[in-house]
Amino acid sequence: MEPFVKQVKEGRPVLFTIASWMEQFSELTVGFTSRHGGVSRAPYSTLNCGLHVNDLPEHVVKNRELIAEAIGQPFEAFTYAEQVHGNEVTVVGLQEKGKGRASRESAIQAKDGFITNEKGIVLCAQFADCVPLFFYDPVKRVAGLAHAGWKGSVLNISMATISLMTHTFGSQPADIRAAIGPSIGVCCYEVDETVASRAYKVLTDVKASPKEQLAVITDKGNGKYMLNLQELNRKLLREAGILSSHIEVTQLCTSCSSALFFSHRKEGGPTGRMIAWIGLL
Structure with a gap:
């Protein structure tokens, strides 16, 4: 069953929870989020949440405000970072609450993963094909979010996030729930040998079986490969101690469903960004 359920309300942004x-x-x-229900104009139509893609800043901020209203949380709670396709993860406390929501300059700098145990903070990360990773420890009440493109995936940002939850708040991996969100699927994600070799290396490092490697990388025989980032991250989550029964994986491909989501690969030019969010009430 698809874990991300479409939420449609008249006059509201289209969301998936x-x-x-x-x-x-x-x-x-x-x-x-989806790409529908905002105020941005083409090619960012309509619910673009990225301030870095040359959309009008006032439109982006309005879209973010509309999302906050639809979710039912104050705009001041929404907290953003400048993402750099790395594996640096940070703890977000009350001092960081609301950073980056209205400007790039005020964002948390150079981070791709975030955890918090504070109520009233909504962690946000931006996507347009990369893999959103969601984490929740219901025992310690710790929420986490990570941005995993191919670089973040092979740098094992999932392990970095879980390790920070464990070391900072005492989370036990067996208690943590994880979810892999809408992102480009193996159906659409062709990569070159440079990227494939990095994926092979991380799979070798975690002693993935030949069958597991084949589920992640398909050699097309022309120097090109099809890469399954969702499956790669699922393998890395399991290696980090997350129970298979605690991992939810979407079937939604942002490239196949570019009428519903922004897709950097499919659209091949300027486009918008969705956000993933998680917060403790």
Whole structure:
């Protein structure tokens, strides 16, 4: 069953929530935006959340405000970073609350993963094909979010996030729930040998079996490969101690569904960004 459930309300942005998490954990808000229900104009139409893609800043901020209103959380709670396709993860406390929501200059700098145990903070990360990774420890009440493109994936940002949850707040991997959100699928993600070799290396490092490697990388025989970033991250999550039964994986491909999501690869030019969000109420 698809874990990301479409939420459509008249006059509101179209959102996807991890409905099962929010039903089980009433203290949580968590989900992913679409490209519909905002004020941006083409080629960013309409719910662009990225301030770095040359859209009008006032449109981006308005879109972010509309999302906050739709989620039912104050705009001041939404916290953003300048993402750099790395594996640096940081703890977000009350001092960081609201950073980056209205300007890039005020954002948390050079981070791609975030964790918090503070109520009233909504962690946000931006996407247009890369893999959103969601984390929640219901025992210690710690929420996390990571941005995993191919670089962040092979740098094992999932392990970095889980390690920080463990060392900072005492989370146990077996307690943590994880979800892999809408992103470019193996159906659409062709890469070259440079990228494939990096993926092979991380799979070798975690002693992936030939069958597991084949599930992640398909050699097309022409120096090109099809890469399954969702499956790579699922393998790395399991290696970090997350139970298979605690990992949710989307079937939504941002490239196949570019009418619903922004896709940097499919659109091949200027386009917008969705956000993933998670917060403790």
